[in-house]
Amino acid sequence: TGTVTFDPGFMNTAATTSAITYIDGDQGILRYRGYPIEQLAKHSSFLETSYLLIYGELPTPTELENFDQRIRRHTLLHEDLKGFFGGFPRDAHPMPVLSSAVSALSTFYQDSLDPFDEEQVELSTVRLMAKLPVIAAYAHKKSIGQPMLYPDNSMNLVENFMRLSFGLPAEPYEMDPDLVKALDLLLILHADHEQNCSTSTVRLVGSSNANMFASVSAGISALFGPLHGGANEAVLNMLRDIQSTGMAPETFMEKVKNKEDGVKLMGFGHRVYKNYDPRAKIVKATAHDILAKLGGNDELLDIAMRLEEKALADDYFIERKLYPNVDFYTGLIYKAMGFPEKMFTVLFAIGRLPGWIAQWREMMQDPQTKIGRPRQLYTGAPERDYPQR
Numbered sequence: 001t002g003t004v005t006f007d008p009g010f011m012n013t014a015a016t017t018s019a020i021t022y023i024d025g026d027q028g029i030l031r032y033r034g035y036p037i038e039q040l041a042k043h044s045s046f047l048e049t050s051y052l053l054i055y056g057e058l059p060t061p062t063e064l065e066n067f068d069q070r071i072r073r074h075t076l077l078h079e080d081l082k083g084f085f086g087g088f089p090r091d092a093h094p095m096p097v098l099s100s101a102v103s104a105l106s107t108f109y110q111d112s113l114d115p116f117d118e119e120q121v122e123l124s125t126v127r128l129m130a131k132l133p134v135i136a137a138y139a140h141k142k143s144i145g146q147p148m149l150y151p152d153n154s155m156n157l158v159e160n161f162m163r164l165s166f167g168l169p170a171e172p173y174e175m176d177p178d179l180v181k182a183l184d185l186l187l188i189l190h191a192d193h194e195q196n197c198s199t200s201t202v203r204l205v206g207s208s209n210a211n212m213f214a215s216v217s218a219g220i221s222a223l224f225g226p227l228h229g230g231a232n233e234a235v236l237n238m239l240r241d242i243q244s245t246g247m248a249p250e251t252f253m254e255k256v257k258n259k260e261d262g263v264k265l266m267g268f269g270h271r272v273y274k275n276y277d278p279r280a281k282i283v284k285a286t287a288h289d290i291l292a293k294l295g296g297n298d299e300l301l302d303i304a305m306r307l308e309e310k311a312l313a314d315d316y317f318i319e320r321k322l323y324p325n326v327d328f329y330t331g332l333i334y335k336a337m338g339f340p341e342k343m344f345t346v347l348f349a350i351g352r353l354p355g356w357i358a359q360w361r362e363m364m365q366d367p368q369t370k371i372g373r374p375r376q377l378y379t380g381a382p383e384r385d386y387p388q389r
């Protein structure tokens, strides 16, 4: 009521209070529940960080063990849900497969849909944490025509996901602990980022009291876009285009600066960070390590580094405070791990899941929550009479 503020893109509108994630965009600071991202990246695990985000405190060893066990118990997908995958075209992008299957969880697990029943919320939390990586791996298997394996609950979430993505029924899967560690780290870095586009979507959908599966499915759809999570895939396509056309990175930069055909330097810029994205710093170091170990495509890494170097010294980028964001180097790592480009944003979704869940739960418990309903400034026709014909 009263004055309506015009704020396209919600640049200056805080729609909620939140105690989960702190960002200082000018200084390049990111903390989950007060813990600096650098410390979590070094010492924590994805599972522990997920617990921290969802429940507010680091778990004791017993609490972590219980959380882990509960998730392991819920990895199986309903057999009928598995049938879903056969209905999509072979070349389907795995992101809409993921959002559709997550939306379908509401039909298979109807005993955990009440957003105000604590036990049901707990159940949908572990179900999502357990099943999303399995759905993601199946979407990948479907796209390459390989059989879907059953989860192996002697493995943790990240190990299981690697095996389900790359394992075959006929031969034992040899887990590379360095890769598992690298993926675990990347998932930590993606685990939450306060009120970004997909998280705000999860909150907006949830604000109508929609269930957790429906809300998260909407978040996955929001993440799909190339300006958000889809940027990691777009970066690799951009690097590849530069490589295959033999274009000098300098020429590409000129196109970006002249805004030719709307070309952007994908993986650069951020709504909140006006300084180096702290996640990108960690990813960059990891990219060097992993590519050195796996012998990834060094030429693409070289192109990326040259683009970064040029951008950081260029007035266009300096004036606009554009720095590499988390998506700039992640694709190179995912690719070296063996994931096809179409899976990159799916990996982001697995990482962001605990953040979505934590934010959805925080909102449901917040007495200040109201249904999300922005206003508008009407610019259409004034009142006019329907023509009498």
Ligand code: CMC
Residues within 6 Å of the ligand: 009, 196, 226, 227, 228, 229, 230, 231, 256, 263, 264, 265, 266, 267, 268, 269, 270, 271, 272, 320, 322, 325, 326, 327
């Ligand atoms: N390349 C070239 N110019 C850019 C870029 C870029 N990547 N990003 C922003 N600009 C320019 C933009 O054209 C504008 O210039 P001008 O003032 O001349 O009109 C100025 O910088 C401000 O940009 P904006 O688009 O108004 O800023 P925003 O806060 O609305 O958008 C963004 C933020 C992330 C959508 C944008 O920087 C972008 O499109 N980046 C490329 C896509 C990308 O990497 N997305 C990943 C974001 S990080 C993690 C995630 O969410 O996945």
